[in-house]
Amino acid sequence: MTRKDIPLPQPQMEVLFTPGDIQSAIARLAQEIRQDYRDKNPVLLGVLKGCFVFMSDLVRALDMPLEIEFMSVSSYGPGRTESSGEIRVVQGLRGTIRDRHVLVVEDIVDTGITVDFVLRYLRRRRPASVRVCALFDKAARHRVDVPIDYLGFSIPDRFVVGYGLDFDERFRYLPGLYCLKEDD
Numbered sequence: 001m002t003r004k005d006i007p008l009p010q011p012q013m014e015v016l017f018t019p020g021d022i023q024s025a026i027a028r029l030a031q032e033i034r035q036d037y038r039d040k041n042p043v044l045l046g047v048l049k050g051c052f053v054f055m056s057d058l059v060r061a062l063d064m065p066l067e068i069e070f071m072s073v074s075s076y077g078p079g080r081t082e083s084s085g086e087i088r089v090v091q092g093l094r095g096t097i098r099d100r101h102v103l104v105v106e107d108i109v110d111t112g113i114t115v116d117f118v119l120r121y122l123r124r125r126r127p128a129s130v131r132v133c134a135l136f137d138k139a140a141r142h143r144v145d146v147p148i149d150y151l152g153f154s155i156p157d158r159f160v161v162g163y164g165l166d167f168d169e170r171f172r173y174l175p176g177l178y179c180l181k182e183d184d
């Protein structure tokens, strides 16, 4: 499917990445991760909610022994498109990650505050290693220095929806990545 063939969910949206673009990036990420984590039985730690679509495509593309965990943090209030900067753990880790190789799976890094918080939270639990895999990154918006070891796409400073990402809980179901047109 090309960008032109994708139906627009709302007229003021434009397609940033097609489902095909996203799947190609995931295949590339999976190849890199498989090389580094073969025989390590890593724990893939998804940061909810936005990661759920990416996580499920990534683990199937990886096709190797691994375990999954989720945690849920919140930094946006309803209707906001900016991080409040104050992170709350909504649901922490259930199992132990001590001496395990942990790969944090993030849908998108914006200011970097969430990933930074999650990395600190995990390191206190003494894993053997922690790395970060993010599908999208708005590098121009980082407010803290975050290491992204596996990155799908660098994207411009625009608010995006689809492929698990929402605006006020809407549009997570869209198979591609969309942003609002700038002239609207």
Ligand code: IMP
Residues within 6 Å of the ligand: 047, 049, 050, 075, 083, 106, 107, 108, 109, 110, 111, 112, 113, 114, 115, 158, 159, 160, 161, 165, 166, 167
């Ligand atoms: P950060 O803490 O500013 O890096 O924000 C990370 C979280 O904010 C992500 O996990 C998303 O849930 C959310 N987020 C950041 N940018 C966007 C966006 O453009 N669309 C939807 N959600 C976003």
